[in-house]
Amino acid sequence: MRVLLVGAGGREHALAWKIAQSPLCEHLWIVPGNPGTATLGTNVDLAADDAAGIVGLATREQIDLVVVGPEAPLVEGLGEVCEAVDLAMFGPSSEAAQLEGSKAFAKMIMLEAGVPTAAAHTFDDPAAAIAFVEADQQAWVVKADGLAAGKGVIVPDDGNVAATISAIHELAATNAGTRLVLEEKLTGPEVSLLALCDGERAIPLIAAQDHKRIGDNDTGGNTGGMGSYAPAPILPYAEAQALVDVIFTPVLRTMAARQIPYRGVLYAGLMLTPNGVKVIEFNARFGDPETQALLPLLKSDLLELLHKVATSNLADVTIEWHDGAAVCVVLSAAGYPAKPRTGDVITGLDRLPSDVLSFQAGTATNAQGQLVTAGGRVLGITAVAPTLREARDKAYAATELVEFAGKYQRSDIAARGLAE
Known part of the structure; x- marks a missing residue:
C-alpha cells in the first residue's frame, strides 16, 4: 500500500513510525513532515492545508490511502477534495470534523444524541456573554468555538466571576473566539478515550491521560500537551469498551441521520465526575501527545486498521495490545x-x-x-x-x-x- 501522511508534529512522527512497520506499507510519503519522519519515508515540501497540492501528489504517486494527522486540513475540507477524485482518506469530512471545529456544533450533537455532557450556553456576542455571567454570578468555563490548537479553553477559579469575564475578553479577541461557549464547570479527573469509527461502528483504544498545563501539578497556562501515559488506570479497557454504547455509537447514529457519516478517529475528552462520565470535548483526530504513548502499545497493524476505517469495514475487527x-x-x-x-x-x-x-x-x-x-x-x-x-x-x-x-x-x- 502506498501511503501519504499529512502533518509535521510529534503525532505524525508516531503515526509514521507505526505505519512504516506494517507489511502492507510499500512506501510512505509525509507532507510536510519533519526531520524525524524523513527517516521513515519521503518528506514532501507542501503545506498540510494545500489540498490541491496533496491530491496532485497522491495522483502522481498512485497513493492508496491518505492519512490526516492535524485537525485544520480536515475542517478545511481535505476529505471532500480526496473524495472528488476517489482517493481513500483516513479522517472525517469537513462537516463531520465540526465535532472539533465548532464547540457549539459538538454540544448540539451531544445533546441530540443523549451523550452525558456539561450544561452550556453559546454566544455570538461577547457583550451578551458578559451580561449573562454578571446576572448569573457564577464562574463558567469559557471556550472559543473554533480551532485554537489546544489553547482555546480557560477554566476560572471557583466562583470567580471576574476571571470568567476576563476569559471572555481574552478569547473573544482571538480568531477562534468569534463565537463563545460558556460551559458548566465540572470536577473530577480527566481522561482521553479515542475510538476508530467507520461511520457505523466504533472500536475504542485503551484510555490515556495527557497533561495540558505548562506547570507541575496542573498549574499555569494551557499548552498543546506536556506529556501523556497509557493505559490510564482510572479507566480500565473493559469500562472503556462499555462507553462505546454511551458515547460513540449514539454520536455516530446522530451524525448518520444528518447524512454526515463520521469516519476516522473520534477523540472524546472525558471527565469522571461524582455524577458519572461526562464528555468535555470531541477532537476529530488522534491526540497529541496521547498518540506517542498509545501507538507503542498497539500490537495490531495500524495501517490495516486505518484502511478499514477509510473503507467502512470495521465489522468483526478486534484491536490487540501489548502488555505494559x-x-x-x-x-x-x-x-x-x-x-x-x-x-x-x-x-x-x-x-x-x-x-x-x-x-x-x-x-x-x-x-x-x-x-x-x-x-x-x-x-x-x-x-x-x-x-x-x-x-x-x-x-x-x-x-x-x-x-x-x-x-x-x-x-x-x-x-x-x-x-x-
Whole structure:
C-alpha cells in the first residue's frame, strides 16, 4: 500500500513510525513532515492545508490511502477534495470534523444524541456573554468555538466571576473566539478515550491521560500537551469498551441521520465526575501527545486498521495490545507556550537507549546540518515497560540525555496514574 501522511508534529512522527512497520506499507510519503519522519519515508515540501497540492501528489504517486494527522486540513475540507477524485482518506469530512471545529456544533450533537455532557450556553456576542455571567454570578468555563490548537479553553477559579469575564475578553479577541461557549464547570479527573469509527461502528483504544498545563501539578497556562501515559488506570479497557454504547455509537447514529457519516478517529475528552462520565470535548483526530504513548502499545497493524476505517469495514475487527505501559514526556522550547524560541541546537538523541523512542515535533535542520528547535513542543520522549512506574522512570532517565538551551519539561508526568 502506498501511503501519504499529512502533518509535521510529534503525532505524525508516531503515526509514521507505526505505519512504516506494517507489511502492507510499500512506501510512505509525509507532507510536510519533519526531520524525524524523513527517516521513515519521503518528506514532501507542501503545506498540510494545500489540498490541491496533496491530491496532485497522491495522483502522481498512485497513493492508496491518505492519512490526516492535524485537525485544520480536515475542517478545511481535505476529505471532500480526496473524495472528488476517489482517493481513500483516513479522517472525517469537513462537516463531520465540526465535532472539533465548532464547540457549539459538538454540544448540539451531544445533546441530540443523549451523550452525558456539561450544561452550556453559546454566544455570538461577547457583550451578551458578559451580561449573562454578571446576572448569573457564577464562574463558567469559557471556550472559543473554533480551532485554537489546544489553547482555546480557560477554566476560572471557583466562583470567580471576574476571571470568567476576563476569559471572555481574552478569547473573544482571538480568531477562534468569534463565537463563545460558556460551559458548566465540572470536577473530577480527566481522561482521553479515542475510538476508530467507520461511520457505523466504533472500536475504542485503551484510555490515556495527557497533561495540558505548562506547570507541575496542573498549574499555569494551557499548552498543546506536556506529556501523556497509557493505559490510564482510572479507566480500565473493559469500562472503556462499555462507553462505546454511551458515547460513540449514539454520536455516530446522530451524525448518520444528518447524512454526515463520521469516519476516522473520534477523540472524546472525558471527565469522571461524582455524577458519572461526562464528555468535555470531541477532537476529530488522534491526540497529541496521547498518540506517542498509545501507538507503542498497539500490537495490531495500524495501517490495516486505518484502511478499514477509510473503507467502512470495521465489522468483526478486534484491536490487540501489548502488555505494559508507556509514558511520553514532552521537552519544550524556551518561552513555550507564549513565545517559544527557535534555532537552539539539539544534542543527545544518539545517546538514547535503543528501547526508548524519540518523536520529533518542533524540529528542523539548520544550514550546518544540525538538528535545532523549530517550535514550542520539541520532542516527545517515550518509554515502554512492564509497569507504569518503570516506564516513567525510563522516560525521565532518557530525557536527561537530551540537551538544548532552554529545555523545559514537567516533572510529574504519569504521577497521577501511579497514585490511582
